[in-house]
Amino acid sequence: MARIAILLNDRCHPKECQWECQSYCPPVRMGQECIIEGPTGKPIISETLCIGCGICVHKCPFDAIKILNTPEADESEIVHRYGYNGFRLYRLPLPAPQGIVGLLGPNGTGKSTALRILAGIEVPNLGMYDRPGSWEGVVEHFRGTALQSHFQRIARGELRAAIKPQYVDQLAEAGQRLQEFVGGSGGDASAALASVELSDKASRPVAELSGGELQLAAIARTLATDADLYLFDEPSSYLDIVHRLQIARILRRLGERKSVLVVEHDLALLDYLADKSHLLYGEEAAFGVISHPLPMRTAINTYLTGYLRDENVRFRTEAVRFTAHPPKPPALRTPKVTFGPMEKEYPAFRLRVGAGVLPKGETIGIVGPNATGKTTFVKMLAGVEPPTTGRPPPGVTVSYKPQYLKATQSASMRERLVALASDPEFDVGALEKELIPALRLDGVLDVALPDLSGGELQRAAVALSLARRATLYLLDEPSAYLDSDERMNMARLIRRRVEHESATALVVDHDVYFLDLACDGLMVFVPEGTEGRGGMGEGPFGMRDGMNRLLRQVEVTFRRDPETFRPRINQEDSVLDREQRAKGEYYYEAIA
Ligand code: ADP
Ligand code: ADP
Ligand code: MG
Ligand code: MG
Numbered sequence: 001m002a003r004i005a006i007l008l009n010d011r012c013h014p015k016e017c018q019w020e021c022q023s024y025c026p027p028v029r030m031g032q033e034c035i036i037e038g039p040t041g042k043p044i045i046s047e048t049l050c051i052g053c054g055i056c057v058h059k060c061p062f063d064a065i066k067i068l069n070t071p072e073a074d075e076s077e078i079v080h081r082y083g084y085n086g087f088r089l090y091r092l093p094l095p096a097p098q099g100i101v102g103l104l105g106p107n108g109t110g111k112s113t114a115l116r117i118l119a120g121i122e123v124p125n126l127g128m129y130d131r132p133g134s135w136e137g138v139v140e141h142f143r144g145t146a147l148q149s150h151f152q153r154i155a156r157g158e159l160r161a162a163i164k165p166q167y168v169d170q171l172a173e174a175g176q177r178l179q180e181f182v183g184g185s186g187g188d189a190s191a192a193l194a195s196v197e198l199s200d201k202a203s204r205p206v207a208e209l210s211g212g213e214l215q216l217a218a219i220a221r222t223l224a225t226d227a228d229l230y231l232f233d234e235p236s237s238y239l240d241i242v243h244r245l246q247i248a249r250i251l252r253r254l255g256e257r258k259s260v261l262v263v264e265h266d267l268a269l270l271d272y273l274a275d276k277s278h279l280l281y282g283e284e285a286a287f288g289v290i291s292h293p294l295p296m297r298t299a300i301n302t303y304l305t306g307y308l309r310d311e312n313v314r315f316r317t318e319a320v321r322f323t324a325h326p327p328k329p330p331a332l333r334t335p336k337v338t339f340g341p342m343e344k345e346y347p348a349f350r351l352r353v354g355a356g357v358l359p360k361g362e363t364i365g366i367v368g369p370n371a372t373g374k375t376t377f378v379k380m381l382a383g384v385e386p387p388t389t390g391r392p393p394p395g396v397t398v399s400y401k402p403q404y405l406k407a408t409q410s411a412s413m414r415e416r417l418v419a420l421a422s423d424p425e426f427d428v429g430a431l432e433k434e435l436i437p438a439l440r441l442d443g444v445l446d447v448a449l450p451d452l453s454g455g456e457l458q459r460a461a462v463a464l465s466l467a468r469r470a471t472l473y474l475l476d477e478p479s480a481y482l483d484s485d486e487r488m489n490m491a492r493l494i495r496r497r498v499e500h501e502s503a504t505a506l507v508v509d510h511d512v513y514f515l516d517l518a519c520d521g522l523m524v525f526v527p528e529g530t531e532g533r534g535g536m537g538e539g540p541f542g543m544r545d546g547m548n549r550l551l552r553q554v555e556v557t558f559r560r561d562p563e564t565f566r567p568r569i570n571q572e573d574s575v576l577d578r579e580q581r582a583k584g585e586y587y588y589e590a591i592a
Contacts, residue, residue, distance in 0.1 A: 007065060015041075016062075091289060100261075103277065104270060116163075135155035171214075233263045241554075271296055352534075360503075364520065365515040365546070367550050416464065435467055444460075488513065
């Protein structure tokens with residue numbers, strides 16, 4: 001079996017180690033040049049001489065090496081390769097002439113790369129990493145395939161593509177105002193701003209926008225561009241549940257006229273948005289293979305089951321199962337934490353939260369638009385922010401994962417484990433045996449926390465907070481930066497851990513699948529008073545009641561998929577949508 005050897009360049013620090021990869025390598029010890037020093041001073045691992053023993057992977061003190069078997073895909077299907085020991089992408093998605101095509105797959109498997117190639121921003125090298133590619137060569141490579149004409153248009157400079165890149169924080173020029181930014185590519189900024197309801201902020205400097213507003217602005221900028229192909233890379237990041245649903249409707253309308261491609265990890269959203277989707281499988285930072293397109297419902301059901309029959313590929317060992325959440329009989333519910341009404345006054349914001357009961361062994365979700373005080377409420381319970389009136393329940397041990405994470409210490413997870421081993425407040429056994437494996441952190445235990453990717457840092461923070469012995473777990477937006485697979489894994493882990501520890505948990509999140517898998521009930525936050533001046537939180541309610549309260553505000557209804565029981569957004573004004581709205585059953589009334 002042939003091998004792929006990957007060197008994670010950011011993690012490799014050849015001046016700070018003993019070149020363990022080289023000195024322990026059996027072929028090197030036999031006198032073969034399996035690992036040599038390359039021109040940049042970092043090792044080059046020969047894929048032909050490598051015997052796949054994995055010793056270098058374990059010996060590297062920075063977890064910078066991956067050795068894997070080659071994927072099932074054919075070498076001739078490599079579209080792009082970042083260097084000799086770099087990532088490789090096999091195949092490309094195919095935009096439809098009209099309508100929305102999705103791209104669903106794990107972090108680090110080439111989705112953003114694929115979008116940049118289709119947009120004509122990055123010339124793929126077809127695997128020949130040592131020389132720059134040319135569009136003529138690409139046209140030749142795809143001759144006779146459905147992508148030929150696409151690349152011909154790029155080669156001739158005829159394709160007009162508009163892309164909403166994954167990272168939106170670097171997009172604006174210094175000092176740019178919202179109106180200029182959105183109209184940057186010559187489009188009608190006013191109409192685009194109105195469609196995302198940002199008209200009243202048109203003259204604001206972009207630098208002053210919140211993360212969610214910046215995302216909406218970047219989406220508006222793309223919508224304002226006159227193009228043939230529209231590409232949206234993770235449009236839901238930083239958006240609250242209400243804005244996610246709004247954007248979904250706007251993009252669907254665009255798809256009725258134009259060709260659209262969307263990368264998205266919020267499965268409820270992607271399911272509603274796209275007509276069909278490609279799945280990606282592979283190994284983070286090593287390789288990614290793009291499947292042929294599947295109808296949307298099949299694509300997600302396949303993803304949940306974990307087995308792609310046509311290509312004989314398994315991406316998960318265990319299928320993800322949803323349940324229709326019959327409410328627990330009251331007799332089985334014991335209060336674990338009870339809180340009284342609380343209020344918080346900021347100079348420009350006022351939050352009111354009603355009294356509530358958090359049952360033992362249950363995970364309660366917190367849902368609501370941005371800037372309604374969800375984080376403020378969680379901080380009051382965590383003892384980080386004192387309430388103006390009322391007080392957090394006394395005698396409750398809390399473990400708190402803040403919304404915004406920053407790795408302040410340069411320690412690695414392994415060093416944290418050693419430091420925590422003698423701390424009675426931490427269950428280090430559970431961290432090692434359950435949390436780290438379940439959150440797939442084994443491969444990054446030796447990486448300094450500030451060097452972790454956003455998703456890895458999120459998973460590390462959740463692992464550490466779930467390992468703390470507590471009565472109440474407070475997790476603020478734990479699904480941010482995670483891919484769909486990681487979200488579903490984490491949701492099930494939180495639920496299992498809270499149940500097993502007979503603790504209780506509050507989890508703020510915007511992903512409906514995540515909430516549906518993790519939670520037994522919901523608290524609902526709504527804006528109060530004039531624009532952004534106040535918020536009110538109520539609950540916990542049962543899942544169905546809570547979702548009804550939330551969805552009523554946005555006029556969106558969900559049904560359940562009969563096969564997997566996963567929630568699915570009803571098409572606007574479909575028969576089910578109208579029936580459910582008339583009955584006030586916004587969430588999973590009908591199972592058929
Ligand atoms: P995704 O969007 O699926 O998360 P990307 O397309 O951003 O994946 O990247 C896939 C992999 O390619 C990354 O894990 C990274 O290792 C590698 N990669 C991305 N961009 C570059 C680059 N400019 N140079 C070298 N490697 C890169
Ligand atoms: P959410 O988590 O629902 O998005 P937050 O609790 O973060 O909402 O914020 C609610 C409102 O409170 C925001 O309008 C924010 O500007 C305001 N706010 C939050 N923290 C502070 C603070 N430390 N000082 C003043 N205002 C604050
Ligand atoms: Mg990406
Ligand atoms: Mg918040």
